[in-house]
Amino acid sequence: MSALTGDTDVFSAETGGTSRACIVFTGTRQDDLPGIYGRTEHDAVMAVLAELAAEGWVLNQRRVFDPEAENVPVALDTGFTHAHDIAGVFEAPDLDAALQGTIRLEQAGWARLFRTEWMIGLREFAPVFGKGAHADHGWAFMALWEWNDQWGEASRAERDEYDLECDIAFKGDLAHEVNISGRMRLDIAHGWHHLGYWEISGPDVADSAIRGHEEVADFKFTTSRHIVGRIRPLAELAAPRHDDRKASHV
């Protein structure tokens, strides 16, 4: 696996053999009417998630920081600030497994529940721990970004200087006790080039950290989309609104 840019003070390339694949998603519920998604589909989706876990998928980014953490499927509850209801990151053994896994989930009933944007790519940089207590944070922040036309036009020296400036901001993030689960590249199968996933203690931390990125002009060379949400089990986030009995009357 080749990284899109070289190592910096904060980030270093993943070591080991073939890169693991990542599956980034945002989902919007579409089960307003009874009969679309019920207990049967919910159980089938949870069964596929259990199969994927047994096949080596990481369904909980906490595992990236702590391999002993339980692999309980989680996602960010994002409905309070975003047009989509959930967002999250899974990891699969390879790209083909990632793509096929999304189809298995969709066919088990996920497609009935969520209108989903799946972004499939590869892990690129190793995880980085924030300073201080590495508590299991209850919130997460996701940053999707792409290099813009100005980055494309810039010289190698200008880009290197920019990377070093951004490193100052990333060091600031770590001082906020942000845990960064590395960097994923999404450019093979999406318009976004990258994802960063952070564990944070709350939305204010994300806001404060992003001000640090603005100070070093991070956004002069990138266009980004930021997502904040509380981490909750997917079993809850994907709970049916209607029971199957009502569905039979539709």
Add this chain to the structure above:
Amino acid sequence: MSEQTQASATPCAWLHYARPRPHWYLVPEAEKAALKSAWAAVAKAAQDAGAVHQGCFHIRGQHDFETVDIWMFASSQAAYGHWQALVEARYPEYFAFSNGIGLELPGAGDA
């Protein structure tokens, strides 16, 4: 793991939407020709390895991008290998893009 990976490999469509970044129009002709030649060599290497290029289609009339290239690769990993070769040949510095991968849907078109 590698055997399992190969066993699960499925033909994979790769859709590549692109448009020139503004500074592409300022690149001297000789440099442009060298870049295009390098990118064509990447495409030829993919085809020599078994990938099928269905074509490059103009979509500017109804899309944010100018063209879409449609490819079939032996696996998503092979599609990634092709894209990475383009990245190393500096293609994304000159063209904005959005890519997609997809597996054939069994039963589609049976109706």
